[in-house]
Amino acid sequence: MDRRQPLPPLNPTRAFEATGRLLSISKAADELAVTPAAVSRQVRTLETYLGVALFERVKGRLELTSAGARYLAELIPIFESLRYAADSARGRESGSRVLKIRSPATFAVRWLIPRLASFHRLHKEIDVQLTTSSVPLDFTREEIDGGIQLGVGNWPGLRVERLIPNILVPVAAPSLKLKAQGKLRGETMLHSLARPDDWSLWLKAAGFPLHVKRPAMRYETSLLAYQAAIEGHGVAIAQKALIRAELDSGQLVQPFRLELDRGGYTYYFAWPTGRRPSEELKIFRDWLATQVQV
Known part of the structure; x- marks a missing residue:
């Protein structure tokens, strides 16, 4: 049964x-x-x-x-696959061009998807099939043209272009009223399991003692930690480029002035060195470059 x-x-x-x-x-x-x-x-x-x-x-x-x-993070790749299946069925006759891209869910939801509509307006002839996963890219086993990966960007067999800077800032909902600079007493720290070192690096740079035990909640991805911060559950350590809209709108605030530049550890667009990039991939890569500059 x-x-x-x-x-x-x-x-x-x-x-x-x-x-x-x-x-x-x-x-x-x-x-x-x-x-x-x-x-x-x-x-x-x-x-x-x-x-x-x-x-x-x-x-x-x-x-x-x-x-x-x-x-939503679980549904997005499912719906993209459905769109691809439909486009593929039509594309055999219409000659539509498909570009397969994979990205971590946090970057896809917080940065890439809000911008993809502009790519579709510019290049209606290219259908982007977007899937999400946090596992390392493997072009020998996956049927993808390019992907986005978190790290330092020195992966063997891959060519890369950096997408966003890695500026770390603590953020919280205004309702927490964290107005006193230099204090982080009793507040719940929201951690991402995908980026376990971000809080300790920022605390060390800010001069906070690392041995002090603080209330904490841990989430599988930064996407969930950011959402918990928006809902007022605590203070998240965030990559500023991914929460800029919420800072601009006032949904999130920066209770501390220190912004820590973690250097090259960030999101990169990657494609294999041993494979000639398709015309669709070149177009997408060039479009990404224009978005990074905005």
Whole structure:
């Protein structure tokens, strides 16, 4: 007997993916060619099915909850695969060109996906298939054209271009009222398991004693740690380029002045040295360069 759980309702899941990716019910409605009210109903249906809240309103802005951020990170590569499957079926006749890119979920959600719409507007003939994973890139086993990887950028067999600087800053929701410079007493430290050294490096640079035990919560990815900070659960150590929008909007604040430049340990775009890059990859690489300069 098949004991697998039934699939979640697909139309509500599709509405959630579009709303979470765009962080806008009206934009999701435009993309799906339905009314905003219909999108809201579908999202509520999915929340009822899952038994968790996926969105909340923060100062009038739509934001993902921690559960919503986790679910969206899992759904994005699934929907990209569905789009690719459909494009592939049509592309055999239409001659569409596919570019397969892999990225860590944090970088994909916080930096790449918000910018991909501009690439699609410029290059409608190229279909980007985006998948997410934090494991090291392996072009000998994976059917991908290029990828984004976190590290120092000196991987054998790969050519790389740095994407964003690695400026580390503590961030918190304004509701925590961390106004006193030089104090971090009793606050919960939000850690990313993918970047375990960031807090200790910043604390050392700021002159804080490392032996002091502080309340802490640990998350699988920085994506989840940032979301927990937005929701007021503690202070996260963040790569500034990935939370700039929240700093500009006031959803997050920097309670300390020190910004630590961790040098070359950051996100790089990579492709194999032993393979001639396709024209699609060159176009995507050039487009990335324009986005990095913005």
